[in-house]
Amino acid sequence: MEKIIDSVTIVGGGAAGWITAGVIAAKHRLKRNFKLRLIESPDMPTIGVGEGTWPTMRLTLKAMGVSEYDFLRACDASFKQGTKFVGWVTGASDDVYYHPFTAPQGFQQAKIARHWLEDGRGRSFCEATSVQVHFCEHNLGPKKLGMPEYSCVANHAYHLDAGKFSQFLKRHCIDKLGVEYISDNVTKVNVAQNGDIASVSTEHHGEIEGDIFIDCTGFRSILLGGHYGVDFIDCSEVLFIDRALAAQVPYENENTPILSQTLSTAQEAGWIWDIGLANRRGVGHVYSSRHQGDARAEEILLQYLSETASGPDKVELRSIKFRPGHRAQFWRNNCVAVGMSSGFLEPLEASALVMVELLAKDIAEQLPATRGLMDIVSKRFNQKFLHYWNRIIDFLKLHYVLTQRSQNAFWRDNCDPATIPESLREQLKIWQYNIPSSLDSHLREEIFSAASVQYILYGMGFKTDIRRYPKVEAATEFAQEQFNEVQKNIDRFTPMMPTNRDLLNHIRANP
Ligand SMILES: Cc1cc2nc3c(=O)[nH]c(=O)nc-3n(C[C@H](O)[C@H](O)[C@H](O)COP(=O)(O)OP(=O)(O)OC[C@H]3O[C@@H](n4cnc5c(N)ncnc54)[C@H](O)[C@@H]3O)c2cc1C
Numbered sequence: 177m178e179k180i181i182d183s184v185t186i187v188g189g190g191a192a193g194w195i196t197a198g199v200i201a202a203k204h205r206l207k208r209n210f211k212l213r214l215i216e217s218p219d220m221p222t223i224g225v226g227e228g229t230w231p232t233m234r235l236t237l238k239a240m241g242v243s244e245y246d247f248l249r250a251c252d253a254s255f256k257q258g259t260k261f262v263g264w265v266t267g268a269s270d271d272v273y274y275h276p277f278t279a280p281q282g283f284q285q286a287k288i289a290r291h292w293l294e295d296g297r298g299r300s301f302c303e304a305t306s307v308q309v310h311f312c313e314h315n316l317g318p319k320k321l322g323m324p325e326y327s328c329v330a331n332h333a334y335h336l337d338a339g340k341f342s343q344f345l346k347r348h349c350i351d352k353l354g355v356e357y358i359s360d361n362v363t364k365v366n367v368a369q370n371g372d373i374a375s376v377s378t379e380h381h382g383e384i385e386g387d388i389f390i391d392c393t394g395f396r397s398i399l400l401g402g403h404y405g406v407d408f409i410d411c412s413e414v415l416f417i418d419r420a421l422a423a424q425v426p427y428e429n430e431n432t433p434i435l436s437q438t439l440s441t442a443q444e445a446g447w448i449w450d451i452g453l454a455n456r457r458g459v460g461h462v463y464s465s466r467h468q469g470d471a472r473a474e475e476i477l478l479q480y481l482s483e484t485a486s487g488p489d490k491v492e493l494r495s496i497k498f499r500p501g502h503r504a505q506f507w508r509n510n511c512v513a514v515g516m517s518s519g520f521l522e523p524l525e526a527s528a529l530v531m532v533e534l535l536a537k538d539i540a541e542q543l544p545a546t547r548g549l550m551d552i553v554s555k556r557f558n559q560k561f562l563h564y565w566n567r568i569i570d571f572l573k574l575h576y577v578l579t580q581r582s583q584n585a586f587w588r589d590n591c592d593p594a595t596i597p598e599s600l601r602e603q604l605k606i607w608q609y610n611i612p613s614s615l616d617s618h619l620r621e622e623i624f625s626a627a628s629v630q631y632i633l634y635g636m637g638f639k640t641d642i643r644r645y646p647k648v649e650a651a652t653e654f655a656q657e658q659f660n661e662v663q664k665n666i667d668r669f670t671p672m673m674p675t676n677r678d679l680l681n682h683i684r685a686n687p
Contacts, residue, residue, distance in 0.1 A: 178546040182209045185386030187362050187376060187399060189216025190223060191338060192515020192532045193392035194345035198240040199536035201353035204543065213356040214349070215376070215384060220361075222342050223394055223516065225422050225496065227451045227458045228256060228438050228526035229333040231277050234326055236533045242348055244325035245683050250344040252454045253336040254434050255318050255676055257308050259525070263442035265636050266580050273302055273635030274312065274437070275525075277331040279627035280305030281665075282658030289611045289630050290645045291655035301634035305658070307665040315433040317679035320672055329669060333526075335438070335451045335458070358384065362393075365403040372510040372547075373399065387547070389511045390539070397517035400503060404511060407504040408519075414573055414595055416464035416586065417446050417522040420496040421477050425457040425485045434676040440524065441480070442579075444468060445586040448480050449523065454680045457485070462522050467586040470495070502565045507554035510547070512539060519565065524575060527568050527623070534623070535561065564623045570600040571624045571632075577604070578636035607633060609641050 184200060186193050197214050204210050237247055247253060258276035265271045280301075282288045292304050302309045308330050311318065318332035349355040364377035375383040376399075391399035400406050412418060435452035446463030461477040474493060481491060502519025506512060514535045520528060538557060544550040576590035577600070589595060603616065612629040614622070633640075674682070 178548050179387075181387040181544055181546060181550075182207065183211040183385065183387045184213070184390065184543075185376070185384055185388070186212070186214040186390040186392055188392030188394060188515070188517070189214055189342065189346060190392060190394055190515060191226060191342050191345070191529060192394070192517070193390075194342055194349055195236065195529070195532050196390055196392060196514050196536040196539070197349045197355045198242075198345055198353060199236065199533070200540045200543070201349060201355050202240045203540040205354050211356065212354075213358060213384060213386070215358045215360055215362055215378060215381075217361045218359045220396070222339065223496070224339045225420070225458075225460070225494075226338045226523070226526075226528060227335050227453065228259075228449070228523065228529075229336065230526060230530040230533075231331050231333045232530050232533050233333055236537075238326050240345075240348065241352060242345075245687070247344060248334070248454070248680065249684055249687070251334075251336040251340045252456070253334045253341075254452055254454050254680055255436060256333045256335045256438060256451075257312055257318050257330055257436045259438045259440055260312060261440050261442075261575070261635065264440075264447075264575065264579060264581075267442065267583070273300055273631075274306070274309045275628060275631045275635065276302060276306045276308035276312070276437075277333065278306050278308045279625070280630065280658075281307075281662050282655065283627050283630075286651060286654055286658070287611050287613075287645060288655055288658055289634060289640070290642050291652060291659075292634070293611075293640055293642050294647075297659075302631055305662060307662050307669065310666045310670070311673065312435075312437040314670070315436055315675050315677070316670070316673040317436065317676045319679065321674050321679065321682050329673065335453055337453055337458075362398060365399065370509075373403070387510065388539075388543075388550075391511060391513040391517045392515050394516045395498065395520070397503075397513060399511045400506070400508060400513035400517055404508045406508055406513075408499070408501055409504055410499060410501040411521060411569055412466075412500050414569055414597060415500045415521055416466055416589065417462045418498055418500055419446075419465050419470070419473065420460050420462045420498070420523075421470075421473055422458070422460035422494045422496065423477065423481065423491045425459050425481060425491055427456060428485070431677070434680065436676045438526070442581065443476050443480075444472075444584045446473070447524070448477065450484070452676070454684065459485075464586055465497075467584070467589070504562075505558045506535070506561050507557045510550060512554075512557070514539070518561075521568060521572060524572050525568075525624075527572075530623075531561075531564065531568075534564070563619070566597070566599065567617075567623050570597055570603070571629070573597065573600055574629070574632050575636075578633070578638055580637075607638065607640055609644055611640050611642075611645070
């Protein structure tokens with residue numbers, strides 16, 4: 177009889193390691209003999225950035241048994257309802273569009289975009305179809321005061337302090353979910369006859385065994401990259417950004433509004449993120465080193481801070497280099513990589529932590545019962561996540577290819593067809609005549625929904641030719657009702673929604 181798989185060893189204790197531990201423990205910890213260990217180096221720090229998440233994080237935390245309000249308080253977290261893109265189309269002063277988290281009003285029932293394309297009545301696509309844009313413009317929170325944990329009026333995610341988040345999850349996983357914690361450095365990988373990892377050697381705890389090893393060692397990727405030498409697929413010819421300068425910025429005062437969205441402002445050779453946490457802002461400039469030197473990148477960030485903060489002289493800048501890309505495989509033998517050990521691309525749509533959540537859930541759900549099943553499970557896993565990486569690359573690139581900014585080489589090069597993946601070029605041709613729909617993909621669920629694609633496409637001024645969609649009176653009436661509904665919701669909800677800051681103050685003051 178084959179041995180049942182009942183021991184998982186995670187190496188690395190950043191957000192990836194602890195999310196993976198929490199997701200697997202929540203699902204499997206009650207099984208007899210199930211062992212889940214996490215080894216974390218006491219010497220190598222976590223990356224400590226990564227402040228934007230997706231609404232999926234609500235379900236992930238809830239499934240782990242985390243109290244939403246404990247999490248918000250411990251991680252200085254705030255509510256995020258989408259992203260506001262400034263200057264991405266023309267760079268003019270009124271160049272703004274949103275990618276909100278709620279789907280366009282009526283999206284499930286009809287091709288609302290068809291009617292907006294025909295007669296937008298002077299409103300942008302996101303304004304016409306989502307109440308959330310109004311919430312964000314007025315710094316309103318997504319839930320009413322006193323609402324229960326994890327319930328809300330508007331779909332939302334969080335902005336959080338990455339360092340505090342790892343520490344919070346660590347305590348939760350150890351204290352509440354029974355994860356065994358080993359603080360030590362992994363120094364060597366010991367191999368079984370079939371090429372699997374039999375154990376890892378540590379400095380002070382000897383050899384640690386496992387049926388499955390999960391590599392959460394960040395950019396080091398010591399198991400999948402270092403030990404197995406799995407190829408790294410470099411994406412820098414498509415997505416050029418490979419440098420970040422990050423800063424933590426105090427609020428002007430305790431009444432300064434807390435943004436309800438990530439602010440993403442286009443720059444000469446990249447963009448600046450601006451995120452409002454409960455206690456400070458997180459601001460960073462990501463740029464392409466091929467198109468801009470470090471000194472100019474710093475100058476641009478300091479200029480932005482001087483225009484938006486109390487003064488740049490108080491701020492420390494942290495520089496991070498990365499190579500955009502991902503591994504060719506994510507699961508080899510009995511080793512799976514989760515987090516930055518599996519790849520990383522610019523944080524434009526905060527796709528890193530959601531990939532951690534998806535990978536962790538898939539591992540927990542598909543955990544092979546025996547070693548004999550593992551090769552089947554890993555083959556499917558690799559196909560699925562390779563597809564997701566390619567969709568992320570296409571979706572991020574979509575933000576660049578429709579720009580009219582031509583004054584800088586960075587933006588011009590982004591529009592060069594040679595830098596656009598064939599899959600995206602084909603899809604753009606189809607979208608010239610077809611409104612993005614869930615049928616664009618063969619998967620039941622894509623990483624980026626058709627609603628998200630519509631927000632970017634039409635936010636950037638793309639025009640789908642709607643002649644193939646006949647004008648039907650009932651459909652036109654329905655669409656009009658949806659546009660009216662957005663306005664009704666604005667009128668109904670605005671008076672009862674607290675600001676993001678008031679909501680957070682209330683939660684922090686009422687444990
Ligand atoms: C500039 C920037 C901005 C980002 N913004 C976002 C964002 O807005 N949203 C988002 O979702 N993501 C974002 N990310 C990505 C996000 O930060 C990471 O995906 C997330 O923090 C997970 O990192 P990690 O756990 O994979 O790696 P790390 O945080 O680097 O953790 C690695 C762990 O491995 C351990 N380790 C390494 N070697 C050994 C060893 N030999 N033995 C034992 N332990 C070892 C280390 O001690 C550490 O605990 C951003 C990243 C960057 C660079």
